[in-house]
Amino acid sequence: MLNVDPHPLLDALAFTSRWPAPLQELDAPAARAFLDLSAEAPLVAGDDVRLAVRELLRQGGFKPTGRSKPASEYLLKAVAEGWLSPSSGINPAVDVCNAVSLHSGLPISVVDAELAAGPWRLGLCPTGTCYAFNPSGQVLDLGGLLALHDAEGPCGSPVKDSQRTKTHGLTRETLTVIWGTQALPGRSEAALAWYLELLSELGVESSPWR
Numbered sequence: 001m002l003n004v005d006p007h008p009l010l011d012a013l014a015f016t017s018r019w020p021a022p023l024q025e026l027d028a029p030a031a032r033a034f035l036d037l038s039a040e041a042p043l044v045a046g047d048d049v050r051l052a053v054r055e056l057l058r059q060g061g062f063k064p065t066g067r068s069k070p071a072s073e074y075l076l077k078a079v080a081e082g083w084l085s086p087s088s089g090i091n092p093a094v095d096v097c098n099a100v101s102l103h104s105g106l107p108i109s110v111v112d113a114e115l116a117a118g119p120w121r122l123g124l125c126p127t128g129t130c131y132a133f134n135p136s137g138q139v140l141d142l143g144g145l146l147a148l149h150d151a152e153g154p155c156g157s158p159v160k161d162s163q164r165t166k167t168h169g170l171t172r173e174t175l176t177v178i179w180g181t182q183a184l185p186g187r188s189e190a191a192l193a194w195y196l197e198l199l200s201e202l203g204v205e206s207s208p209w210r
Contacts, residue, residue: 002209005123009056010146011180012122013192015208016113016173017199019093024169028092031198034099035084037076042194045072045105049184053107056181057158060124061144068140070158070179071107093167093174096198104191106180109148109156111165113175116150122177123147125154133160148177 002014019026034041053072057064064070075098078084089095093110101108125142131154133140140160148156155165158179167174178195180188192208199206 001118001120003119003121005121007059007124007146009059009181009183010122011182011184011188013178013180013188013208014120014122014176015192015196015206016175017093017204017206019172019174020203022170022172023091023093023167026092026202028089028095028198028202029086030201031092031096031099032086032089034103035079035086035089035095037079037102039103041099041103043100043104043187043190045103049105049187052181052183053105053158053179055183056179057145060146062142062146064159068159071109071160072101072105072158075102091167091169091171092202093171096195096202097176099198100178100191100195104178104187104194106178106184106187106191107158108179108191108195109158109161109177110167111148111156111161111175112167112171113173114171115165116152116155116175118150120175121149123149125157129154131155131162131164133163135163137163146179148175 127143147154
């Protein structure tokens with residue numbers, strides 16, 4: 001069960017997925033093909049989406065700029081500069097996430113559901129909250145930012161997900177959060193529909209949380 005704190009703009013959708021094998025044994029070339037700005041995707045993001053997402057993240061006092069910009073903006077730069085491409089995937093769970101986030105313009109979190117434990121909650125982080133987001137221990141200041149929380153605290157956000165619950169080669173079960181906004185009616189649902197379609201093609205069993 002996912003509890004969602006009251007928020008004036010948040011239109012998040014979440015679901016769990018059971019992968020047919022450990023991620024290291026799977027591949028997602030069809031999803032990776034969308035790591036190309038010229039790919040014909042079901043969704044196209046423009047400046048209206050970028051601005052709406054930034055406003056969503058500002059609601060709690062967070063400043064979504066610089067190194068703290070939304071993950072969807074980082075993806076746009078990564079693909080434009082060749083850091084990510086159809087030939088340079090990470091793992092199937094992340095590749096599908098990145099494809100949908102890139103073209104929908106919505107930040108998306110995907111975490112290893114077996115490295116975390118409920119209760120699950122979406123809500124703002126108080127001042128002073130932080131977590132490491134990469135193996136080298138770099139820290140993201142989460143004060144005022146929306147985040148996915150488990151029993152130990154925040155583990156995912158629209159900026160960067162926590163290293164503590166990141167997917168890896170042996171991951172079999174994931175939890176995904178699409179960080180949509182009410183300022184973009186229907187966009188979260190459209191992103192979810194495409195996401196589930198891509199996962200279904202990989203034989204992944206997904207269960208949306210309503």
